[in-house]
Amino acid sequence: MHHPLPLTRDLVLIGGGHTHALVARAWGMKPVPGVRVTIINPGPTAPYSGMLPGLIAGHYTRDQLEIDLVPLARHAGARLVIGRAQGIDRAQRLIHVPGRPPIRYDIASIDIGITSDLPDLPGFADHAVPAKPLGAFADRWEDFVIQARAGEAAPRVTVIGAGVAGVELALAARHRLAQAGLSPEITLIDAAGDVLRDVRPAAKAALMDQLAAQGVRLRTGVAVERVEAGGAVLAGGEAIPAGLVIGAAGARPQGWLATTGLDLTDGFVTVDRHLRAINDPHIFAVGDCAHLSHDPRPKAGVYAVREAPHLLANLRAVATGGRLRAYRPQKDYLKLISMGGQRAAADRLNRRIEGAWVWRWKDHIDRKFMRQFHQLPAMDLAPHIPHGAALGMEEVIGGGQPPCGGCAAKPGAATLAGALAGLAPPARADMLRGPGDDAAILAHGTGAQVITTDHLRALTEDPYLMARIAATHALGDIWAMGATPQAALSTVILPRMAEPMQAATLREILAGAEEVLSAAGADIAGGHSSTGAELTIGFTLTGLVQGTPLxxxxxxxxxxxxxxxxxxxxxxxxxxxxxxxxxxxxxxxxxxxxxxxxxxxxxxxxxxxxxxxxxxxxxxxxxxxxxxxxxxxxxxxxxxxxxxxxxxxxxxxxxxxxxxxxxxxxxxxxxxxxxxxxxxxxxxxxxxxxxxxxxxxxxxxxxxxxxxxxxxxxxxxxxxxxxxxxx
Structure with a gap:
C-alpha cells in the first residue's frame, strides 16, 4: 500500500514580498518532499511596488498590481496565515502572530519590506500616511480621491521626501486629480538642498523639467516641523495646506525586528552572501528588510527579484542537507521612472531618455512580472488512476476533480438514509428519539441531554483555523436542538510527521478548539488522536436542554x-x-x-x-x-x-x-x-x-x-x- 511521505521540516516564509512570492511559485512546481510550508502575511494579497505610481495615477486597477496569496499558497502546497508577525522566539523556534498560537519553524525567511513612516515627526501618525506599506497607502489614496471628487477634501497633496519615490508619487497624484476634473496643488518637500541624488544628471534633468511643467511646487532645504489636520507646517512656522500628506522620505525597518536578537544594521537584518542571518543559521532575510553585509545595496525591488532563485536554492539546501549558493548583487541596474501620465524616464548611462515609449517599456516589464502570479502554471490536482485499476474507479473519483474537504467529504444523503434504515428502534427507555435527527436525545432530569458527533476532512492547511471551523460545525447540532453546549471530546487524525511537528500541530488544534468551545460554554474533557493520510478533526459533544428539544x-x-x-x-x-x-x-x-x-x-x-x-x-x-x-x-x-x-x-x-x-x-x-x-x-x-x-x-x-x-x-x-x- 502506498503511504504519503511524512513531514519532517517546517519552513516559514514571513511576509509575502516579491522574493517570497517568486519562491512560492517555484516551490509549487518542484516541492521538497517532507517540508511543510507556511506563509505569514497581514492580508490575502501582496502589492507589487513597481506598479504603485501607475495605480496612484489611475493607469492600473488594484487587482492588476496585487499578488493574490491564496491561490499562490494553494499552488505551493502551503498554508497561508493571515496576520502580522510581531516576534521570533529563536530559542524555541517560534514565530509570534497576535491572535493565534505561535508557529514553529525549522527554517524561516523574512521578507516584510520597509515602512516610510515618520514616527518622530509630530502629528504624522494622526494626520499623514506613509507610502509604504503599499496596501494601506493605496486604500487611503482611493478614499482621498473619492473625497476630493465629492468636494469633501481639498485637492491638495503634500509629499515629504523628494527622492525617486516621492517624485513619482507627486507626479502621479497630480495626474490622477487633474484627470478627475479637479485643480490639484501638489507640493514636494525635502530637507536636503539637493534632490534626486540617486539618479544620473540626465534622468534628473528630465524629472525636474516634468515637475516644473506639471506645476508641482518643490521646496528644498527646509524641514517639516509637524503635520496637522490641515496640512504640513515647516520649520519657521510656514503652513503648507493639504488635504493629504504623504510620507516618502527614506526607508525605515519594521520595529519588531529589534526584539528578535538578530544582528541588525540600522535596524535591518544583517545577512551573509547566502542571504542568511549572520548570527542565526536557521533564519534568512531578503528584500528591503535585509542588509547585505558582503555587498551593501540601496533598497530597490530589483534586488528582491534577483535574490529569489538564490533564496530558493538555499532553502532547499538547508532542508535537504545540500550546499548553499552565494548571491552576488549586480553593481547597477536600469531605473524606469514614471512621470504621472503615460510617460517615463530611463536612468541608464548619462543620456536623457524619456517619453511615452519608455512608459510602454516599463508597463510591458511590470505586466510580464505580474503575469507569473495572475496565470499560475496549471497543476494536475486530480488523482491518477494506475493502469490495471479495478472497474468503477473513475465514477468514485468523480471526473478527475480533487476530493473536497469539510462537510463535502461525506457519503450522499441517500447512502446514509439507506444505512440508517437498517437500525432497530431505540431499546432504552431513556433514549427519546431514534437515529435520523441532528443528535441523540437522552432523558435527563426534567429535560434532556443531547449528544452528537462530527468530524471533518481538512479544507484548509491551517490546523488552528481548521479546528475552529470543526468545533463550530460540530456545535451546530447542539444549537439546532435548542440545547446549551456542555462537554466535548476531540478526535484528531494527524498526517505522519516528526514528533516536534506533531506536538506543535496538536497545540494549534487544541488552542483553536478550546477558544470556540469555551466561548460556547463547553469544556474539552479529553479525546483521542492517531496518525493517518491527512488531517481530520472531529468532536463528540453533549448539550443540555430544559423541556423538549427541537x-x-x-x-x-x-x-x-x-x-x-x-x-x-x-x-x-x-x-x-x-x-x-x-x-x-x-x-x-x-x-x-x-x-x-x-x-x-x-x-x-x-x-x-x-x-x-x-x-x-x-x-x-x-x-x-x-x-x-x-x-x-x-x-x-x-x-x-x-x-x-x-x-x-x-x-x-x-x-x-x-x-x-x-x-x-x-x-x-x-x-x-x-x-x-x-x-x-x-x-x-x-x-x-x-x-x-x-x-x-x-x-x-x-x-x-x-x-x-x-x-x-x-x-x-x-x-x-x-x-x-x-x-
Whole structure:
C-alpha cells in the first residue's frame, strides 16, 4: 500500500514580498518532499511596488498590481496565515502572530519590506500616511480621491521626501486629480538642498523639467516641523495646506525586528552572501528588510527579484542537507521612472531618455512580472488512476476533480438514509428519539441531554483555523436542538510527521478548539488522536436542554423559514482547490464558517417549531429533511437566500463541490429547480459550519429577524406533500 511521505521540516516564509512570492511559485512546481510550508502575511494579497505610481495615477486597477496569496499558497502546497508577525522566539523556534498560537519553524525567511513612516515627526501618525506599506497607502489614496471628487477634501497633496519615490508619487497624484476634473496643488518637500541624488544628471534633468511643467511646487532645504489636520507646517512656522500628506522620505525597518536578537544594521537584518542571518543559521532575510553585509545595496525591488532563485536554492539546501549558493548583487541596474501620465524616464548611462515609449517599456516589464502570479502554471490536482485499476474507479473519483474537504467529504444523503434504515428502534427507555435527527436525545432530569458527533476532512492547511471551523460545525447540532453546549471530546487524525511537528500541530488544534468551545460554554474533557493520510478533526459533544428539544418535525403550514448564514462555502472551497477563488472570497468564507450560532439559537429556540443546521446536504437537502419529518411543503424564495461573497460568480463558472452531484439527485423534489441556473445550483451546495434553518410562526418572524443581524426570511411553509417549490 502506498503511504504519503511524512513531514519532517517546517519552513516559514514571513511576509509575502516579491522574493517570497517568486519562491512560492517555484516551490509549487518542484516541492521538497517532507517540508511543510507556511506563509505569514497581514492580508490575502501582496502589492507589487513597481506598479504603485501607475495605480496612484489611475493607469492600473488594484487587482492588476496585487499578488493574490491564496491561490499562490494553494499552488505551493502551503498554508497561508493571515496576520502580522510581531516576534521570533529563536530559542524555541517560534514565530509570534497576535491572535493565534505561535508557529514553529525549522527554517524561516523574512521578507516584510520597509515602512516610510515618520514616527518622530509630530502629528504624522494622526494626520499623514506613509507610502509604504503599499496596501494601506493605496486604500487611503482611493478614499482621498473619492473625497476630493465629492468636494469633501481639498485637492491638495503634500509629499515629504523628494527622492525617486516621492517624485513619482507627486507626479502621479497630480495626474490622477487633474484627470478627475479637479485643480490639484501638489507640493514636494525635502530637507536636503539637493534632490534626486540617486539618479544620473540626465534622468534628473528630465524629472525636474516634468515637475516644473506639471506645476508641482518643490521646496528644498527646509524641514517639516509637524503635520496637522490641515496640512504640513515647516520649520519657521510656514503652513503648507493639504488635504493629504504623504510620507516618502527614506526607508525605515519594521520595529519588531529589534526584539528578535538578530544582528541588525540600522535596524535591518544583517545577512551573509547566502542571504542568511549572520548570527542565526536557521533564519534568512531578503528584500528591503535585509542588509547585505558582503555587498551593501540601496533598497530597490530589483534586488528582491534577483535574490529569489538564490533564496530558493538555499532553502532547499538547508532542508535537504545540500550546499548553499552565494548571491552576488549586480553593481547597477536600469531605473524606469514614471512621470504621472503615460510617460517615463530611463536612468541608464548619462543620456536623457524619456517619453511615452519608455512608459510602454516599463508597463510591458511590470505586466510580464505580474503575469507569473495572475496565470499560475496549471497543476494536475486530480488523482491518477494506475493502469490495471479495478472497474468503477473513475465514477468514485468523480471526473478527475480533487476530493473536497469539510462537510463535502461525506457519503450522499441517500447512502446514509439507506444505512440508517437498517437500525432497530431505540431499546432504552431513556433514549427519546431514534437515529435520523441532528443528535441523540437522552432523558435527563426534567429535560434532556443531547449528544452528537462530527468530524471533518481538512479544507484548509491551517490546523488552528481548521479546528475552529470543526468545533463550530460540530456545535451546530447542539444549537439546532435548542440545547446549551456542555462537554466535548476531540478526535484528531494527524498526517505522519516528526514528533516536534506533531506536538506543535496538536497545540494549534487544541488552542483553536478550546477558544470556540469555551466561548460556547463547553469544556474539552479529553479525546483521542492517531496518525493517518491527512488531517481530520472531529468532536463528540453533549448539550443540555430544559423541556423538549427541537427537532426536524413540528414544522406547521404558515410558518416562516429563517436562515442565519449565507450559503456557498462548498463551491468556494472547491474553487480554492482549483486556484479559481480570490483571496477575499476564500477568507470571507472561512470567517463565516467560524461564526458561532449560539446567540442565534438562543433567539430562535423559544419560538421555533423546528430547527436544523445546514451542512453537507445543502439547503435543499436539510429543508427537505424537515418537510418530510413534518409532512408539509414549502415555497422557497430563491432571490432572498443569502449567498457568500463570490459564491454566485463561481457557481456561474460551473464550479461544483464533489458532493454536489449526489445532493442534486434530489432535485426532482424541488419544483422549478434548474441545475443550470447558478443560483438554483447553490441550493444543493454542501455547507461546512453552515447556518441554522428555523421554522417559526409567521407572526413572530419580523421581530426575530430584527434580533438576528445577517439572517434572512427565505420562504414559507405550506400544506403537504413534502416538496419544495421555488417561488
Amino acid at each position: 427537532g426536524l418535525n413540528g414544522v406547521r403550514p404558515g410558518d416562516t423559514l429563517i436562515l442565519t448564514k449565507p450559503i456557498g462555502s462548498g463551491t468556494i472551497m472547491a474553487a480554492e482547490m482549483q486556484g479559481r477563488a480570490t483571496g477575499p472570497e476564500v477568507l470571507a468564507a472561512l470567517d463565516t464558517m467560524q461564526h458561532p450560532q449560539g446567540e442565534a439559537a438562543a433567539v430562535l429556540a423559544p419560538k421555533a417549531h423546528a430547527m436544523t443546521d445546514v451542512t453537507g446536504y445543502g439547503l435543499a437537502g436539510h429543508l427537505m429533511s424537515m418537510l418530510r419529518a413534518s409532512g408539509v411543503g414549502a415555497v422557497l424564495d430563491l432571490d432572498t437566500v443569502p449567498l457568500l461573497q463570490g459564491a454566485l460568480r463561481l457557481s456561474t463558472l460551473g464550479i461544483r463541490s464533489t458532493l454536489f452531484a449526489q445532493n442534486a439527485s434530489m432535485a426532482d423534489q424541488v419544483d422549478g429547480a434548474d441545475l443550470t441556473d447558478p443560483r438554483a445550483a447553490l441550493l444543493f451546495d454542501p455547507q461546512t459550519a453552515g447556518g441554522l434553518l428555523a421554522a417559526v410562526p409567521g407572526d413572530a418572524a419580523k421581530a426575530l429577524l430584527a434580533a438576528l443581524p445577517g439572517a434572512a426570511r427565505i420562504g414559507t411553509v405550506t400544506e403537504g406533500p413534502a416538496r419544495i417549490r421555488l417561488g
